[in-house]
Amino acid sequence: MVKLPAFKPEHYPLLIPVGKKQWHVVFYDKLLGGDLGYCCQDSKVIGISRDQPPEEMMNTFIHEMLHAVEFEMGIVVGHPKIRKIEAVLGPIFLKMLSVTTAR
């Protein structure tokens, strides 16, 4: 079986459309308090810590995107559901995107 290259921070988009708004994706070496990510509604920024394994980083990215969707759509998904969704979508996205970057 061919091992896929790790999906790295530089492969993530810097700008993502969430509904009708553009959100920025910003990476940090570390976040205060050991947080893995954040989502700021006012500045439309999703912040991601580089200080986590690639699998966890994708889950964090999906987690924060879901918060952005909550803000932009005016809905509440809530952390229990967000954690379940990120756990399912993370490996799928990672597999899709790793295949894309391997070409």
Ligand SMILES: [Zn+2]
């Ligand atoms: Zn959260």
